[in-house]
Amino acid sequence: MASTGKAYTGAHNMTVLLQQQNERLPPNSEVLNSLWLPSSSPSFPGSKAMVSFENATSKVETTEENEEEYEGCSHQPGKKRRLAVNQVQFLEKNFEQENKLEPERKTQLAKELGLEPRQVAIWFQNRRARYKTKQLEKDYDALKASYGSLKSDHDNLLKENETLKNEVKCLKEKLIEKEKGKEDMEIENAICSSIEEAPQNPIVKTDCEALSNVPNVVVCKVEDASSAKSDVLDSDDSPHYAENFSSFLEPADSSHVLEPEQSDFSQDEDDDLILRKSFLPSPFLPKLEAYCCDDPCASSGCFGFHVEDQSFNFWP
DNA sequence: GCCTAGCAAGCGTTTACTTCA
């Protein structure tokens, strides 16, 4: 292309411009009047995209304004000039049909417009560039709008998520409080009934066996379990308790440990909730520990009850 | 079949000119 570009410069350029100027006809001439006729059928058999210049334009503008406009295009040789309005319209129509320019179509267009084929080619090139720029602007606007919409949706979802999190937190707290109150009451009842119904010479092992049947041991945390375990194991007075508590604590492995301090609202947290509902709530164990550790009798493995009081009738 | 030079065409960028507020 560089060769063609260079070939079109200088004297050649001047010659072409002079020739074009001479060839150009005013819009109110007979020829141009015919050019303003409405187009319907392409007259270029070689190209289906071709729009005949003779039928290209739909308006006949033979006014003084148009004439002046056209005269405005006349110029000194060598100076760049604009194409006539009707020429541009004709080129536009052809561009709408097909924005690429085959050689024969280019020749035909140039012939009909009285331009150099190269001028037609350049016009199409520039027109494609303008079209591309416009298209880019359009795409940019569309993307911008789309982004705005998505961002708005995202922000709304974030707000909704926050609201739901808070709701879940509230409900959790309520549930924990409720369960806590319930368990306190159960333990109190158990203590009362065990005091009333305790056998005179209870066998300690039996109580431990009862304890080992506690189904909700698995919900205790490792640290709770180990502390309870150590409290019990530290007692040299009751080796059989140690054995029993060992088996009692073993199920509390990490896979069953609940992590209430998890702050992230996730499926795991949902699972935790379900687990908490199906098992005894975690506050239960600390309660046991409270009974277990606070009482001087705890070291003997009696869980804070006197041996004679340990029937645990409320256990199955 | 592979390589190379020449050519034409297209594209992006820049320049020069025109038009208009």
Added chain:
DNA sequence: TCTGAAGTAAACGCTTGCTAG
């Protein structure tokens, strides 16, 4: 009348695809 912005024709340099040798 001057001026700056916008529009546009054309130039320029580069790349790509095709073809002949």
